[in-house]
Amino acid sequence: MRHLVVAAVGIMLVSGCQRFVVRTESRVAMAGPLDTRVTAEMPPVNPHAGPVKPVVVQAGAGRVAIVDVDGLVLNAPFVGPLSVGENPVALFREKLDAIEGDRCVRAVVLRVHSPGGGVAACTAMRRDLERFKERTKLPVVASLLDVAAGGAYYVASAADVVVAEPAAVTGGLGVILNLFNLQDLMAQFNVIPQPIKAGELVDIGSSARPLKEAEKQMLQAMADEFHKQILADVARSRPRIDPARAFDGRIMTGRQAVDAGLADRVGDLDDALQVAAGISQPGGAAPRPEVVLYRRANDPARTVYAVTPNVPLQGAGLLPNLPGLDRTKLPTFLSVWQPELTMEKLGGK
Structure with missing residues (x-):
């Protein structure tokens, strides 16, 4: 054989x-x-291929560093074939630390292409960015690409200047906790839960039973608290923002974002790079900047749009991918534009 x-x-x-x-x-x-x-045999890309190092993707004068915020943001490693298996929150912090140690960097562009993610994860990234700006005094320009919504925009709003693509989808400043009642579905398969619990509310949010009204009020209070903190931080960074248009969770185009105060101008990534170069070199038209991305040795980058392959393949399971059916590591409170309820699978969940 x-x-x-x-x-x-x-x-x-x-x-x-x-x-x-x-x-x-x-x-x-x-x-x-x-x-x-x-x-x-499709092993994941080795995430331990040394520290991130600057990779020049555009020649020029005066170094501008790109820090990318791509895909669903969760404080967890993304695992599986074709994935680097990295934690987006940890990688974001590592890149900021590398830039801080690179004396050639004159400005930073935050390249955002993400629907958002976990409230706690996005809050940690925003705090890291704010502290980085305070320590380094480097100008930070956010570039909102295809999608920059929810917690991803929350992070980007801490930048000094926000540049939005005309066709960008941004906003989505809300908080959601996706819960599902699967009691009837489980009963069809003769699956009857028999929990043994100490603490009346220890199973709050369980998919095995409907929410009680008191439990719903408790979870709503938590969502409201997280939402108020996000809005307070965004309003502090973006004083021109229109609360009536920006804080109800709606999404909008790049041009609408400028009108509502979420962004300062319409432009693409090259425009954002030029704005960053101009801030770092005042007094006339800034030359075309040198642009670097911070990558590991096994993660090549050749253009300013280079993206790390961080979306794992999903194995074919015995059960269909129904909302709420596979929830061993989620739910979590999300600030994310999430019209597709099963998009949590993108995080390897």
């Missing part, structure tokens, strides 16, 4: 004690019947 082992570099054939490797980019054709066993 021959075995086929499909690896990242090609195909290895094993026959008895002999083996040979066929390297191919597509397919292997063999004459005659072949009894095989195929194994796919």
Whole structure:
């Protein structure tokens, strides 16, 4: 019996004690019947490939560092094949620390392409950014790309200048806790919960039963508290903001964000880089800046738009991906534009 082992570099054939490797980019054709066993090996990218280091993606004068905020923001490692397996909150802090130690950096551009994420995770990132600005005195410009909503905008609002793409989707300054009542669904499969609990409210938010009114009021009070803190911080950073338009959780375009005070001007990432260069070099038109991203050795970057592959593949389970069905590590309070209830799976949850 021959075995086929499909690896990242090609195909290895094993026959008895002999083996040979066929390297191919597509397919292997063999004459005659072949009894095989195929194994796919797709290990995640090694997240321990040394510290982040500056990678020049644009030549110029005067270094501007890009710090990217991409994808769903959760204070947890993203795991699985094709993922770097990193914690977005920890990686954000590491990049800020690296920039602080790089004396060549004259300004920072926060490149935001994220719907937001956990309230606690986004709060930690905003606090890190505020303390970084206080220590370094470096100008920070936020560039809002395709989606910069919820907690992602909350982080970006701490920048000195906010530049929004015309077609950006931003805003979404709300707090949500997605809870589901699966009692009837469980009953169809004869799944009857029998909890043993000490503490009447220890199972608050359980999918196995409906929320009681008192429990709903408790959770609503928590969401309101988190929301008030987000709004207070954003209003402090963005004094021109229109609370009536910005604080009810609505989303808006880049141009609408400028009108509502969430952004200062409309422009793309190149515009944001030029604004950052101009702030760092006042007194005339700033030259095209040198731009760097901070990446690990196994995570290449060649343009200012380079994104780290941090979305894991999801395995095919026995049960369908229904909202609330797989909630071992979520719920959590989210500040996120989340029209698709199952998007939490993007975080490897």
